Amino acid sequence: MSTNSQWITAQEYTECLIEIGEKFLHYFHKRRNSLPLHIQIACGMLSLSDLKEMLLAKPHLANVRDDFGRTPMMVYWHSILYSLLLEHGANTNQCDNDGNTVLMYHRKNTEMVELLLSYGADINAKNNEGISLIAMAQREGLPIQPLLDAGAIWQPVTRDKKNEIFLNCLPNESIEVLSRIVSDNVISEETYHHARVWSGCHCQKKFEWLRQLENSFTYPKEKDFTEEEAKIFEKEFRLRKCDVESEGFKTLLNNMKECLWDLSALNKYLVRDPAVLSGVSNVEILEILLKAGADPNLGMEWEKNTDAGSILYSAVELRNAKAVRLLLAAGANPTSGTSYMECDDTNVACAIRNNDLDILKMLIEAKADLDFAIRCNRTPIITAIKENNLPALKMLIEAGANPNLADLYGRIPAESLDKVNNSPELIDYFMTVTAS
Template sequence: MIECLLKKGSEINIIDNNGKSLIANAIQESSLTIVELLIKYGANPEFIDGNKNPPLNYAIQEKSESIVKLLISHGADANFIDLFNISSLAYAIQEKSLPIIKYLIDHGADINFVIESINSNKRQPLIYYAIKSGELPIVQLLLQYNANFDFKNKSNIFEILDILLNNPNTDIFEYLIKNKIDIHDFNGNMIKNLILRNRLDLLKILVEHNLNIELKDRYGYSPLVIAVHNRNLPIVNYLLNIGADIRQLNRHIRIIEVMIFHHELDLLKILIEHNLNVNAQDDDGNTLLIYAIRNRQIDIIEYLLKVGVNINYVKSDNESLDIINRNFNLEFYFEEYKKIKNILNHYKKLMI
């Protein structure tokens, strides 16, 4: 039926009400036979329809390797770039179609094409698309074909890490760490992002490849300090168990006030069990016990007193613990004030 119409000279490179050409519709129906007929009777394999797409992009969208091969064999441009400055190879990577990706590269698709956003100055090489796909074989294929990419550049590493933090799998990350990214090119800000995104799995991979666990971010915070600040118990526990320096927290003791405010007693216990200085002071002379009193954390106060915090501590402005309790709690938190006062008095008597 279709061939009869084509033999009679029916217009073949036309666009329907949806902006699609005849060949595009045939491709979306996955009909290799009809696509072959259309090309035989003059359909242009590079015809740009009303949606500004060539037949090749429709074939890629349908993941039809046979139609892709047919179109390329009849002159379709493997390096087509659309109005959004995205190449057909980039679309094939997005569709996660490894056979089509390989075929396009083997037939001239530019593996080093850089996608430049039409709305910003952002530039994305195809290796970013491959990493975003979450498919390790696609990443490996592009690298096997010698895709140009500077894995020593810290901005590039940061961008890759940002992409991989959204991928629950670790295979691409581990492959790149083993084969492409030097562990010594990681910096503290990269590790900070990893901790903020709760990626203990990726942190373990880095440590297995000899990451320096004392790397500092731009503010001088070590991974342990960052993990404590974000109250991430699993990462804190892991870092302490592999030897992270607890003394870093003694230098940034104010970080722990946030933890105490949020009543993270279990986290505090782990830190103290790993020799956190319970009498460490911040720049204003505040201690862990003062933080707990100011935030009315009764059980934390009792725990700190049990582990030997200095109950007779007096700040340089002559503020004792009793005065601090009165100043912060008496007016608006009378019940808590009384409880804290009684606890302090009880432990003072025990010391007599």
């Protein structure tokens, strides 16, 4: 390498040497006795043209072995260099001193595995310990199904590793692979139960397959999740409770009922979070959670935290009469609302603005405070006047709302009357009521 042509200063040259040294230590720590070619490849000191020129001049270098029996194909670098080595005769079935093949060195790189197989690598070769590529994949949690598809011979899973390997394979492997593991050695009851919880949350096909194995286990009916299983369920539960449709949520609960065998045991997980109803929009899901004991007031006294919009307010705002009815029946505070971002709105005022007299009637029957306003100049009476909503105004007054309640500045509702915006009928009615 010429320093004159590539490096302007001695400092730059020194920095380059340090960088190469760091790469050398990274790739060859405890791997001394390596050949210069291996070091050059690993440290990125060879360009494609340099390597090609070298291989054309000396083809045997494609398979040259260091003191550990490693060929250049066993040195980790860029796949382009590997392709060049293969094109110039690199042996894909070469083994190091421990019998590990090139394919085994690259087992974590699916693209390289495919490339090596296309050049004739033996997928069923074993190292000196009798371990094959698929056995390595089983132990390390690497993809197994692609190896089987490529012709790998299944290696029975040992009894001491079966539970660990089964759970490692559960998320990403096919039912075929899982079936092979179970057929080698029956998994433990704890592993089976954990697998049912996971698949019941994430993969219905695997859950149904595991259900078919139920007779192979005699474990007692569970009454609780393990800590890890609870985390798996609760993470999926938080997602599905916010679904627009209810089918996925109901499927999840049905699966978990099978796992726990006890509805009351499941219910405690559904309502563990006092604010579990936050984000729930589907009425069926809402009803299920309320029946399980969910707090319709999110575990807090709304008047002390008015910035938090109540679940009931959301239902009123969306004109969801069924949800309003369910929440009120479960004990939701009818006087709640929200003051978030100075919105300053209540359930009653929202129903009036929406001209939703059915919901307004439900709120009145639930004993909502008809004189309450987050700010005292925005009472339901004033809202009805400003909205020119005579039917709502009549309902409020007939239910006991005070038509003469003054605001913070001493202004009474009558001062909100406007001959331009209010109908003569509303003005006449209100003046008659307040005069009596």
